[in-house]
Amino acid sequence: MSTAPSPAPSSRAGSGPAARTLADADTPFAVVDVHRARRNIARLRERADRLGVALRPHVKTAKSPDAALLHDGSPGPVTVSTLAEAEAFADAGHSDLTYAVGIEPHKLPRVIALARRGVTLRLLLDSTEQATFVAAAAREAGIALPTQIEIDCDGHRGGLEPDASGLTGIGRILHDAGCLDGVLTHAGESYFCRTAEEQREAARNERDAAVTAAGRLRAAGLPVATVSVGSTPTAHAADDLTGITELRAGNYVFFDLVMAGLGVCDLADLALSVVVTVIGHRPEYGWIVTDGGWMAMSRDRGTAVQAQDQGYGLVTDLSGALIPDLVMTAASQEHGTLTARNGAVLPELPIGTRLRVLPNHACATAAQHHGYHVIDGSRGTTAAPAVEAYWPRVTGW
Amino acid sequence: MSTAPSPAPSSRAGSGPAARTLADADTPFAVVDVHRARRNIARLRERADRLGVALRPHVKTAKSPDAALLHDGSPGPVTVSTLAEAEAFADAGHSDLTYAVGIEPHKLPRVIALARRGVTLRLLLDSTEQATFVAAAAREAGIALPTQIEIDCDGHRGGLEPDASGLTGIGRILHDAGCLDGVLTHAGESYFCRTAEEQREAARNERDAAVTAAGRLRAAGLPVATVSVGSTPTAHAADDLTGITELRAGNYVFFDLVMAGLGVCDLADLALSVVVTVIGHRPEYGWIVTDGGWMAMSRDRGTAVQAQDQGYGLVTDLSGALIPDLVMTAASQEHGTLTARNGAVLPELPIGTRLRVLPNHACATAAQHHGYHVIDGSRGTTAAPAVEAYWPRVTGW
Numbered sequence: 001m002s003t004a005p006s007p008a009p010s011s012r013a014g015s016g017p018a019a020r021t022l023a024d025a026d027t028p029f030a031v032v033d034v035h036r037a038r039r040n041i042a043r044l045r046e047r048a049d050r051l052g053v054a055l056r057p058h059v060k061t062a063k064s065p066d067a068a069l070l071h072d073g074s075p076g077p078v079t080v081s082t083l084a085e086a087e088a089f090a091d092a093g094h095s096d097l098t099y100a101v102g103i104e105p106h107k108l109p110r111v112i113a114l115a116r117r118g119v120t121l122r123l124l125l126d127s128t129e130q131a132t133f134v135a136a137a138a139r140e141a142g143i144a145l146p147t148q149i150e151i152d153c154d155g156h157r158g159g160l161e162p163d164a165s166g167l168t169g170i171g172r173i174l175h176d177a178g179c180l181d182g183v184l185t186h187a188g189e190s191y192f193c194r195t196a197e198e199q200r201e202a203a204r205n206e207r208d209a210a211v212t213a214a215g216r217l218r219a220a221g222l223p224v225a226t227v228s229v230g231s232t233p234t235a236h237a238a239d240d241l242t243g244i245t246e247l248r249a250g251n252y253v254f255f256d257l258v259m260a261g262l263g264v265c266d267l268a269d270l271a272l273s274v275v276v277t278v279i280g281h282r283p284e285y286g287w288i289v290t291d292g293g294w295m296a297m298s299r300d301r302g303t304a305v306q307a308q309d310q311g312y313g314l315v316t317d318l319s320g321a322l323i324p325d326l327v328m329t330a331a332s333q334e335h336g337t338l339t340a341r342n343g344a345v346l347p348e349l350p351i352g353t354r355l356r357v358l359p360n361h362a363c364a365t366a367a368q369h370h371g372y373h374v375i376d377g378s379r380g381t382t383a384a385p386a387v388e389a390y391w392p393r394v395t396g397w
Numbered sequence: 398m399s400t401a402p403s404p405a406p407s408s409r410a411g412s413g414p415a416a417r418t419l420a421d422a423d424t425p426f427a428v429v430d431v432h433r434a435r436r437n438i439a440r441l442r443e444r445a446d447r448l449g450v451a452l453r454p455h456v457k458t459a460k461s462p463d464a465a466l467l468h469d470g471s472p473g474p475v476t477v478s479t480l481a482e483a484e485a486f487a488d489a490g491h492s493d494l495t496y497a498v499g500i501e502p503h504k505l506p507r508v509i510a511l512a513r514r515g516v517t518l519r520l521l522l523d524s525t526e527q528a529t530f531v532a533a534a535a536r537e538a539g540i541a542l543p544t545q546i547e548i549d550c551d552g553h554r555g556g557l558e559p560d561a562s563g564l565t566g567i568g569r570i571l572h573d574a575g576c577l578d579g580v581l582t583h584a585g586e587s588y589f590c591r592t593a594e595e596q597r598e599a600a601r602n603e604r605d606a607a608v609t610a611a612g613r614l615r616a617a618g619l620p621v622a623t624v625s626v627g628s629t630p631t632a633h634a635a636d637d638l639t640g641i642t643e644l645r646a647g648n649y650v651f652f653d654l655v656m657a658g659l660g661v662c663d664l665a666d667l668a669l670s671v672v673v674t675v676i677g678h679r680p681e682y683g684w685i686v687t688d689g690g691w692m693a694m695s696r697d698r699g700t701a702v703q704a705q706d707q708g709y710g711l712v713t714d715l716s717g718a719l720i721p722d723l724v725m726t727a728a729s730q731e732h733g734t735l736t737a738r739n740g741a742v743l744p745e746l747p748i749g750t751r752l753r754v755l756p757n758h759a760c761a762t763a764a765q766h767h768g769y770h771v772i773d774g775s776r777g778t779t780a781a782p783a784v785e786a787y788w789p790r791v792t793g794w
Binding site: 101335 | 423424425426457478479480498499500501502503504507523524526527549552554555585674675676677678679682686688691692693695696697698729730731732734747748749760761764765766767792793794
């Protein structure tokens with residue numbers, strides 16, 4: 001028995017090497033339509049340009065340097081959710097990263113190691129306690145650790161409220177150590193907005209929280225460079241980002257059924273799907289059984305709280321054409337159950353038939369896979385789309 | 398861009414190499430208490446011996462050859478849920494495997510490759526269509542592909558009902574190709590039994606379904622070697638397995654909050670947990686925020702349908718001592734929210750404090766990690782248990 005982590009005995013990504021088409025690789029496996037991803041990116045890029053803010057993609061959804069390159073063709077500023085992502089994107093040439101999860105002391109050695117490589121890794125915190133140990137670590141290491149103060153705009157997760165009494169004190173501790181970079185907020189509640197107007201209101205509220213906090217710091221004589229906001233719904237709803245310097249979002253590259261349910265995108269924008277194979281039929285129950293269970297889709301049931309519950313996902317044929325009213329309604333570890341709804345007739349799909357399932361939540365479904373088989377939907381519809389590339393994912397922490 | 402899958406840019410398992418104690422590795426990461434796992438295995442082994450059946454562990458939960466070795470110290474018969482598991486366990490010396498997911502034609506080349514290595518890989522199916530292509534593949538390859546017919550005992554998933562008219566015809570097709578091995582059923586509905594008596598009844602029903610189907614095949618002159626039943630709840634509830642040759646179960650090695658809620662085990666039996674670190678406080682909401690979100694715990698909320706909903710998990714200190722009434726009640730990708738229930742006071746846990754979270758569903762939580770930091774609870778309670786080993790997991794398909 002060894003204490004050193006070693007590679008898993010097998011890490012197949014549902015694929016033999018060099019799958020030519022989606023009919024080749026062993027199911028289940030994840031697919032990305034690069035044409036849709038490019039279109040989704042262009043849409044948000046155009047919005048950010050119009051609103052006069054920088055776009056800092058959150059790579060936590062795709063976790064793929066290849067996917068991030070779709071933005072500009074070269075490694076740009078990104079947001080990361082783990083230090084493993086930070087290290088992998090630094091390895092891929094990205095030099096401006098924001099680690100958007102509150103920092104704790106044990107992670108500082110890896111943070112400092114990245115800083116010493118010349119990578120700008122912006123940290124996040126919301127307490128005097130954290131500011132104190134970040135400032136001490138920066139002084140001890142003799143380097144700046146650019147840090148943002150997390151602002152809570154909607155009671156969703158971490159952060160200080162914009163009018164919190166402790167804000168300027170934290171800003172001062174960071175500034176005195178050369179570490180104050182700015183403020184960051186995330187409208188987590190926007191995922192539960194039901195109308196476009198609610199989303200616009202969430203975007204205004206997110207902006208106001210960040211601008212108010214930045215204003216208080218500046219009024220105290222503390223320079224604020226970065227004023228960062230973002231969530232995929234608010235990024236697509238914002239009508240005025242005056243005072244904001246950058247927009248973060250992640251899900252928009254792939255989109256998913258939750259985003260479609262919020263009206264942020266159409267089903268035709270969903271760039272991520274999972275290829276599964278029919279392995280059985282239970283006509284007495286009205287079921288088609290597939291080899292894609294929750295291990296392939298995740299347990300995420302994000303649409304369960306929306307007006308239209310989409311089960312574990314909607315179903316298309318292998319070409320990507322939606323099969324109306326066919327829904328993945330149940331999952332065990334390696335089995336998916338498809339049923340017809342709205343009185344539709346269950347289609348006849350023999351054993352061995354390949355289908356694609358559009359997920360509730362792209363971040364969670366993508367995380368079940370080691371990588372993506374990449375197709376290009378702009379090449380026209382074919383029964384078995386050609387695989388253009390395989391993109392590995394960053395995993396672990 | 399290459400079409401060949403390559404290793405992910407980073408696959409850290411939440412760990413630097415050679416963590417000495419649970420205080421060392423970077424959080425979040427998965428921990429297995431080998432003492433509890435051994436005790437859980439001994440309990441089911443003793444039951445199987447008493448009931449006069451072989452035990453064929455389902456390795457889909459731990460997906461670790463190291464964990465499987467806890468059974469007998471040498472590679473024994475196992476059940477697998479993916480061909481990646483089959484290949485990895487064959488590599489680790491296991492030569493008798495049951496692949497307990499319905500077979501489809503595309504997977505046969507890997508099945509035949511395993512058979513040609515001398516591995517007995519038992520297949521599963523429930524249709525004439527599947528029996529026909531398996532028989533044809535066996536004849537073409539000139540080898541036997543031992544195959545079990547899936548029997549449905551409770552309307553949970555796949556399988557033929559024990560009295561289905563097609564059963565003997567399928568048996569005949571398999572037998573004529575030298576491929577008939579037996580029958581297999583799984584009481585999937587037992588996870589929803591509310592009392593011990595309901596679980597015993599589910600176990601009797603599971604046994605009766607398998608024995609009835611085997612009897613029908615034998616009455617038609619078809620030899621049946623294997624009569625296989627199992628689920629963790631029924632395996633622990635069965636009082637008489639007359640006519641059954643083997644018991645399958647997987648979850649019992651680790652157990653989890655769902656099994657504790659069913660009364661199949663105690664909280665003190667749970668062998669899997671996830672180490673997380675406190676990264677923030679929201680006293681105004683009564684929240685402690687950690688760096689363990691759904692990426693570390695999975696989205697599984699199995700206890701939501703039980704009498705006591707345990708949120709995303711119960712919380713212990715790093716030594717494993719339960720912190721009464723502290724529950725992980727919310728999760729985003731890399732954030733967990735802990736709250737107190739039953740009027741308990743929220744404990745004071747400074748930023749950097751390490752905790753362990755006991756999961757709803759061990760299979761789903763383990764799947765979020767590349768491996769396990771292994772501790773041995775029999776060595777007594779210490780604030781930071783020593784890491785005895787690192788066990789990698791099989792991933793992918």
